[in-house]
Amino acid sequence: MKSLPFALGLMLAASPLYADTQPATSKVVVKPVMSATTTSSGQPIVLPQKDAQVIVSTYEIPPGAVLPKHKHPFPRYAYVQAGTIAVTNLDTGKTQTFKTGDFILEAVDQWHFGANKGKVPVKLLVIDMVEKGAVNTVLQK
Helix, strand or coil, X not given: CCHHHHHHHHHHHHHHHHHHHCCCCXXXXXXXXXXXCECCCCCECCCCCXXXXXXXXXXXXXXXXXXXXXXXXXXXXXXXXXXXXXXXXXXXXXXXXXXXXXXXXXXXXXXXXXXXXXXXXXXXXXXXXXXXXXXXXXXXX
């Protein structure tokens, strides 16, 4: 009788190992979205120097909405899940348009704003890399 609990325990302990060694039934497909060493305005990407914190958010920007003029003291990355957004960099005077499937490496410490000029909401997955506890959006006064 003592061997039955031991055998069950051994089966339970071994089953995750067995599952991890089995071939996947579907082929995993990896599609690179982007690789870059500079921001959208050509700045080198520099990470926070101490106590880095990653913050991930989703944004939904309705048609016709214009974001306030702002800047980011730390790196901010965005993946456009839906829609089209025009981002105007006030420091460079350039406007760039990003559409579904694009990845944005936002300018650091440069004033800019975004606008949804389309007819559908813009949906963004936003990743901020800040010093722990810091805010990554500074509004222009």
